Amino acid sequence: xxxxxxxxxxxxxxxxxxxxxxxxxxxxxxxxxxxxxxxxxxxxxxxxxxxxxxxxxxxxxxxxxxxxxxxxxxxxxxxxxxxxxxxxxxxxxxxxxxxxxxxxxxxxxxxxxxxxxxxxxxxxxxxxxxxxxxxxxxxxxxxxxxxxxxxxxxxxxxxxxxxxxxxxxxxxx
Amino acid sequence: xxxxxxxxxxxxxxxxxxxxxxxxxxxxxxxxxxxxxxxxxxxxxxxxxxxxxxxxxxxxxxxxxxxxxxxxxxxxxxxxxxxxxxxxxxxxxxxxxxxxxxxxxxxxxxxxxxxxxxxxxxxxxxxxxxxxxxxxxxxxxxxxxxxxxxxxxxxxxxxxxxxxxxxxxxxxxxxxxxxxxxxxxxxxxxxxxxxxxxxxxxxxxxxxxxxxxxxxxxxxxxxxxxxxxxxxxxxxxxxxxxxxxxxxxxxxxxxxxxxxxxxxxxxxxxxxxxxxxxxxxxxxxxxxxxxxxxxxxxxxxxxxxxxxxxxxxxxxxxxxxxxxxxxxxxxxxxxxxxxxxxxxxxxxxxxxxxxxxxxxxxxxxxxxxxxxxxxxxxxxxxxxxxxxxxxxxxxxxxxxxxxxxxxxxxxxxxxxxxxxxxxxxxxxxxxxxxxxxxxxxxxxxxxxxxxxxxxxxxxxxxxxxxxxxxxxxxxxxxxxxxxxxxxxxxxxxxxxxxxxxxxxxxxxxxxxxxxxxxxxxxxxxxxxxxxxxxxxxxxxxxxxxxxxxxxxxxxxxxxxxxxxxxxxxxxxxxxxxxxxxxxxxxxxxxxxxxxxxxxxxxxxxxxxxxxxxxxx
Ligand SMILES: Cc1cc2nc3c(=O)[nH]c(=O)nc-3n(C[C@H](O)[C@H](O)[C@H](O)COP(=O)(O)O)c2cc1C
Ligand code: FES
Numbered sequence: 001x002x003x004x005x006x007x008x009x010x011x012x013x014x015x016x017x018x019x020x021x022x023x024x025x026x027x028x029x030x031x032x033x034x035x036x037x038x039x040x041x042x043x044x045x046x047x048x049x050x051x052x053x054x055x056x057x058x059x060x061x062x063x064x065x066x067x068x069x070x071x072x073x074x075x076x077x078x079x080x081x082x083x084x085x086x087x088x089x090x091x092x093x094x095x096x097x098x099x100x101x102x103x104x105x106x107x108x109x110x111x112x113x114x115x116x117x118x119x120x121x122x123x124x125x126x127x128x129x130x131x132x133x134x135x136x137x138x139x140x141x142x143x144x145x146x147x148x149x150x151x152x153x154x155x156x157x158x159x160x161x162x163x164x165x166x167x168x169x170x171x172x173x
Numbered sequence: 174x175x176x177x178x179x180x181x182x183x184x185x186x187x188x189x190x191x192x193x194x195x196x197x198x199x200x201x202x203x204x205x206x207x208x209x210x211x212x213x214x215x216x217x218x219x220x221x222x223x224x225x226x227x228x229x230x231x232x233x234x235x236x237x238x239x240x241x242x243x244x245x246x247x248x249x250x251x252x253x254x255x256x257x258x259x260x261x262x263x264x265x266x267x268x269x270x271x272x273x274x275x276x277x278x279x280x281x282x283x284x285x286x287x288x289x290x291x292x293x294x295x296x297x298x299x300x301x302x303x304x305x306x307x308x309x310x311x312x313x314x315x316x317x318x319x320x321x322x323x324x325x326x327x328x329x330x331x332x333x334x335x336x337x338x339x340x341x342x343x344x345x346x347x348x349x350x351x352x353x354x355x356x357x358x359x360x361x362x363x364x365x366x367x368x369x370x371x372x373x374x375x376x377x378x379x380x381x382x383x384x385x386x387x388x389x390x391x392x393x394x395x396x397x398x399x400x401x402x403x404x405x406x407x408x409x410x411x412x413x414x415x416x417x418x419x420x421x422x423x424x425x426x427x428x429x430x431x432x433x434x435x436x437x438x439x440x441x442x443x444x445x446x447x448x449x450x451x452x453x454x455x456x457x458x459x460x461x462x463x464x465x466x467x468x469x470x471x472x473x474x475x476x477x478x479x480x481x482x483x484x485x486x487x488x489x490x491x492x493x494x495x496x497x498x499x500x501x502x503x504x505x506x507x508x509x510x511x512x513x514x515x516x517x518x519x520x521x522x523x524x525x526x527x528x529x530x531x532x533x534x535x536x537x538x539x540x541x542x543x544x545x546x547x548x549x550x551x552x553x554x555x556x557x558x559x560x561x562x563x564x565x566x567x568x569x570x571x572x573x574x575x576x577x578x579x580x581x582x583x584x585x586x587x588x589x590x591x592x593x594x595x596x597x598x599x600x601x602x603x604x605x606x607x608x609x610x611x612x613x614x615x616x617x618x619x620x621x622x623x624x625x626x627x628x629x630x631x632x633x634x635x636x637x638x639x640x641x642x643x644x645x646x647x648x649x650x651x652x653x654x655x656x657x658x659x660x661x662x663x664x665x666x667x668x669x670x671x672x673x674x675x676x677x678x679x680x681x682x683x684x685x686x687x688x689x690x691x692x693x694x695x696x697x698x699x700x701x702x703x704x705x706x707x708x709x710x711x712x713x714x715x716x717x718x719x720x721x722x723x724x725x726x727x728x729x730x731x732x733x734x735x736x737x738x739x740x741x742x743x744x745x746x747x748x749x750x751x752x753x754x755x756x757x758x759x760x761x762x763x764x765x766x767x768x769x770x771x772x773x774x775x776x777x778x779x780x781x782x783x784x785x786x787x788x789x
Contacts, residue, residue, distance in 0.1 A: 087375025
């Protein structure tokens, strides 16, 4: 398939580019994975396989690291990432309701990407803006004091059509 | 500031909290307006002043006027500020929050109850200086502490920290001087110093604010620490969720390198130091120092038993000093003003000040720095302005997930490292989250267990299985599915997890359970005996209903607000909630106009009989 071929090529290019000086120290492992993710949006399995050699660690250890840390995604994310904070302050100020609200509007569950690949809904544990709880991080932008109406506003600004956000027609009249 | 004596200076707080409130748009509006009017005004970005409740915050220093701080501003008000105050002579006092110094025109920060409690040391310059400008820091005696330290021998610097009585601000309050001594004495060819900027505690944000608002202060402390213990390499470990902190710390580092404050032969002495910034990858347990070191070494962030402590055997097996952002931020001040000065603040066993992050149901959330020994009541009611919307205080969660929930009766406790642990909580990193009457302590304990279960590295079974069990029991409680004897089991289990876990995460994870059981047992019992949540917070124990006698019939707001189509209009035009469809999102209750207040929450979740509710 063309697409996989392209991906393989880019994975190899990235590894070559990030590992120009050959073998790397374990100290550089996390920064390496961070760079890969910054570039591709996720860490493909091929990268873990290929890079194991560069770092001189078994492949399973690469997986152990990549899965231990919340930052790393092993699947490609949607076009937009909506991260709802569920830290203590946001939890108390209704963060869960905001997460549920996005989930309902987009018809996805936490951690999932919408069928059209447009949105990934995630949760984060505190982005350090607790005074403005509840907080949502949309792509890179932090939004404070998010209400359900504000959540709708965010979705509209990201191109969701108002019709798509209407509740399913009530069956009982 | 002297350079701008005749030019007005506007500063905009663009720390992450400011940005979340819209500071970048305000900054742009100000810049545009100034350009459009062709004014000679200096505009600068600054960090967080701590008054996060009033963000976006803007300060205007116009010659002839006291420095005035405005907030919350939006773009329109920001533009008006430029036209009315900088072109005209109207200081727009209706948007002003406070003056920075006492004057005849407007009350100053220090004249508010909050100002009277505060004593700013490490927050002193936050929100006032440009964090990306080394000179702004130098003007305020920045790096004078380093200069003084370099005139002393490393042993003397360690001695100064020992005498100051400084205790680590990362959680446990371990004496910093002792740690420095241990690290300096450990025989080794090389040593490391690590600044712990992982700040995993949800609800705490002071380390972020410090890194974003005054990164040079932290850097200066780090350099002094490295000199004192004999390290030639230092690492600033910042969590990845703080991209702006990473950027500002890196910027500060670059500038320090350019000026010879970092690198070879610092300030003309023989002292060399390399500093790098490392981004964490999102794991709460990595705040724990041995886990943090594991992650630096490219492994999963799993803690190891101590001793040996990192101070004698840490990164790459070398002696490694790990200190929190705040701890290191105090160091330049101690070097500059002396150990005695530091001891003159705070309490005998916990000298100095403490920085608290106030969040949750307080009226004025934000950051505050007060002397150790200030009471929780002062902190919540004077600094924080009391409870939002005049609700009743319920509890205060202090010390993050590993802290405890303290009741009203604990409010007069002077806060320091020792008093809080007696009450079952802990100082932790200083996150203070306030609960009001609408928050359920059982649900809050459940929340924390969900957090610690999720964040447990899974290495020791007490922590891995114990937190899962605790969470299961607490979840059953919030659903009204627990029995009375479960409460005692919960308590015993919590004690076992505390005793049996390997690292601080597991040892402290039961704290929220233990403290809430201790102080709020009646609330637990209501969940068991009556299947009722007194705070009306547990989703499974409440239902929403519309009181027919209060419903106006004519307005349709609740119908429109419901995302699930659960609010229906009955043939008699009264509104009603289809319980099967209700997702308990609270929107109808929020939307129902205050003059009707027709939507109510009921617990236990039973609809009142039709007749009683006044219709039929
Ligand atoms: C589970 C756990 C999480 C921790 N998280 C942090 C943290 O986010 N930041 C921090 O400075 N210390 C944290 N600590 C404490 C550190 O292990 C260590 O004691 C501290 O960084 C030492 O610095 P200090 O002496 O300056 O306080 C944590 C400890 C535990 C057990
Ligand atoms: S709890 Fe959400 S930003 Fe801190």
